[in-house]
Amino acid sequence: MFCTNCGTQMPEGQKFCTNCGTALQSAEHLSQPSQAMDPNVTQKTPESTQVVATTQKASISQPATQTQNNSANPSSSQNLHKHNKKMIAVIALVLVLVVGGVGAATYFTNGFGLLDKQGEAGQTADTTSGSSDSSAADTKKKKKDADEKPTVKVSDISFDTTQAVSAREIRDVYSIKGTIENTTDNYVEASPSFIFKVSYKDKYGDEQSGDAILQSQMETPDGFENETIFLAPHEKKEFTYYIYGSSYNENSHKEEADATFNIVTTKQSNSTPNNLSLAKGDITVDSVELKECPFKSFTNKKALTPDDAKVSLSCTFEQFSSTVTGTVTNTTQDKWSSATVYYHTEMDGYYVLRSSDSSSVSFVKPDASADIKGSSIFGSNQDGHTYEVKPIAVTYQVDKN
Numbered sequence: 001m002f003c004t005n006c007g008t009q010m011p012e013g014q015k016f017c018t019n020c021g022t023a024l025q026s027a028e029h030l031s032q033p034s035q036a037m038d039p040n041v042t043q044k045t046p047e048s049t050q051v052v053a054t055t056q057k058a059s060i061s062q063p064a065t066q067t068q069n070n071s072a073n074p075s076s077s078q079n080l081h082k083h084n085k086k087m088i089a090v091i092a093l094v095l096v097l098v099v100g101g102v103g104a105a106t107y108f109t110n111g112f113g114l115l116d117k118q119g120e121a122g123q124t125a126d127t128t129s130g131s132s133d134s135s136a137a138d139t140k141k142k143k144k145d146a147d148e149k150p151t152v153k154v155s156d157i158s159f160d161t162t163q164a165v166s167a168r169e170i171r172d173v174y175s176i177k178g179t180i181e182n183t184t185d186n187y188v189e190a191s192p193s194f195i196f197k198v199s200y201k202d203k204y205g206d207e208q209s210g211d212a213i214l215q216s217q218m219e220t221p222d223g224f225e226n227e228t229i230f231l232a233p234h235e236k237k238e239f240t241y242y243i244y245g246s247s248y249n250e251n252s253h254k255e256e257a258d259a260t261f262n263i264v265t266t267k268q269s270n271s272t273p274n275n276l277s278l279a280k281g282d283i284t285v286d287s288v289e290l291k292e293c294p295f296k297s298f299t300n301k302k303a304l305t306p307d308d309a310k311v312s313l314s315c316t317f318e319q320f321s322s323t324v325t326g327t328v329t330n331t332t333q334d335k336w337s338s339a340t341v342y343y344h345t346e347m348d349g350y351y352v353l354r355s356s357d358s359s360s361v362s363f364v365k366p367d368a369s370a371d372i373k374g375s376s377i378f379g380s381n382q383d384g385h386t387y388e389v390k391p392i393a394v395t396y397q398v399d400k401n
Contacts, residue, residue: 003017003019003020003022003024004022004024005017005020005022006019006020006022008020010024149183150183150184150185151183151184151295152180152181152182152183152184152188152190152192152231152293152295153180153181153183153293154178154179154180154181154192154290154293155178155179155181156177156178156179157176157177157178157194157288157289157290158176158177158178158288159174159175159176159196159285159287159288160174160175160177161173161174161175161257162174162175162177162240162242163350164242164350164351164352164353165346165347165348165350165351165352165353166246166352166353168347168378168383168385170347170348170350171246171255171257172256172257173242173243173244173245173246173257173353174242174243174245174257174258174259174278175240175241175242175243176194176218176240176241176243176288177238177239177240177241178192178238178239178290179236179237179238179239180192180229180231180236180237180238180239180293181231181234181235181236181237182231182232182233182234182235182236182295183234184233184234184297185233185234186233186297186298187230187231187232187233187297187298187302187303187304188230188231188295188296188297188298189224189225189228189229189230189231189295189296189298190228190229190231190293190294190295191227191228191229191293191294191295192229192290192291192292192293193290193291193292193293194213194214194288194289194290194291195211195212195213195264195288195289195290195291196211196212196213196214196261196285196286196287196288196289197209197210197211197285197286197287197288197289198210198211198212198261198263198276198283198284198285198286199283199284199286200212200263200273200276200282200283200284201273201282202271202272202273203271203272203273204271208263209286210263210264210265211263211264211265212261212262212263212264212265212276212283213261213262213264214243214259214260214261215259215260215261215262215275216243216244216245216258216259216260217243217244217245218241218242218243218244219241219242219244219353219354219356220239220240220241220242221240221344221346221351221356221390221392222237222239222392223342223344223356223392224342224392224393225342230303230342230392230393231295232303232305240351242351242353243257243259244353244354245257245258245259245260246258246279247277247279247280249279256279257278257279258277258278258279258280259277259278260275260276260277260278261275261276261278261283261285262274262275262276263276298395300397301395301396301397302332302334302395302396302397302398303393303394303395303396304331304332304393304394304395304396305393305394306341306391306392306393306394308331308394309328309329309330309331309339309341309394310327310328310329310331310369311326311327311328311329311341311372311391311394312326312327313325313326313341313343313372313389313390313391314326314388314389315345315376315378315387315388315389317378317381317382321376322376322378322387323373323374323375323376324343324345324357324359324372324373324374324375324376324389325371325372325373325374326341326371326372326389326391327369327370327371327372328341328361328364328369328370328372328394329367329368329369329370330364330365330366330367330368330369330370330396331366331367332366332396333366334366334396334398334399335363335364335365335366335398335399336361336362336363336364336365336396336397336398336399337362337363337397337398337399338360338361338362338363338396338397339360339361339362339364339370339394339395339396339397340358340359340360340361340394340395340396341358341359341360341361341372341374341391341393341394342356342357342358342391342392342393342394342395343356343357343358343359343374343389343390343391343392344356344357344389344390344392345376345377345378345387345388345389345390346387346388346390347385347386347387348385348386349386349388352377354377355377356392357374357375357377358374359372359373359374363399364396
């Protein structure tokens with residue numbers, strides 16, 4: 001007979017399998033229907049009770065049997081152990097790779113983009129601030145460029161009385177003083193004009209205020225053809241315009257400083273006076289401002305400063321007249337077909353009104369000097385005064401032949 005559980009062959013009559021402990025049934029029991037299936041059977045036989053007990057015993061002893069079976073197959077257990085080790089190694093390697101990858105990704109991507117977003121936010125703020133700063137910088141640059149555009153600047157303008165020489169007498173005259181600067185790379189002649197803030201009385205005697213322009217003539221020691229101011233490249237200097245005007249004071253029996261103005265800000269009417277005189281008290285000058293300062297470079301001729309042309313001038317008194325004499329030197333590489341030296345005269349250190357004049361020479365080669373001889377407004381008598389001729393500028397024509 002054979003065990004129905006494990007298939008082990010057992011001798012006939014054996015009740016339990018010696019291998020797995022399963023209860024054995026004889027061939028008769030196998031060929032007959034089981035009484036346990038008969039519904040009429042209500043009592044258990046001792047054999048059936050023994051079988052149940054034996055079955056429980058066999059179930060308890062089964063793990064030991066399985067352990068024996070596992071021991072009987074050592075290669076399968078070893079393979080499982082090796083497989084488990086491999087799985088653990090693979091898992092550990094995967095964990096190392098994952099952790100390392102996360103760390104690397106965090107480092108190179110700035111925290112999966114979080115730091116990038118913070119950086120972008122900061123960069124956006126910086127960009128916005130930078131744009132604002134750039135706009136302000138552009139505005140400043142434009143203003144700076146406008147301020148630095150080559151031009152002639154006039155500043156520090158004032159109006160007051162000063163002294164000058166007229167008819168060999170030193171007397172008070174009104175004057176406009178200031179600072180003028182040539183920011184260009186060229187020799188230029190500048191023509192500043194001025195506007196005066198004034199107070200005056202109209203023909204009804206009512207107090208008025210407004211703008212006025214000067215009617216009296218004015219001239220400057222730097223006068224250069226039509227009373228323009230000569231300026232060398234990037235030259236900055238102080239200037240004075242003397243107002244050539246005077247009125248006779250019947251009380252003092254002397255000439256005194258005067259200047260006349262016309263009102264330009266009010267609509268002209270019968271009540272608006274003209275030729276308002278400072279000496280007569282018709283008008284008061286509160287301040288003076290620059291109206292404009294046009295300038296032009298020399299085109300048809302070239303220019304030099306008196307120092308560059310080594311100009312030397314003096315006033316020579318003769319028996320019946322006086323003359324201006326001196327020399328000028330061609331310090332350029334060009335042949336001069338003609339050259340003109342401009343100058344004015346001072347007496348005892350004071351500017352002599354209407355003394356601006358010029359003298360010309362012709363055909364001067366490079367490095368050569370030419371003699372100057374010009375007229376003077378003085379006679380032959382010095383009257384104990386000291387006279388000095390001051391050169392203003394030199395212009396010349398280049399001989400292109």
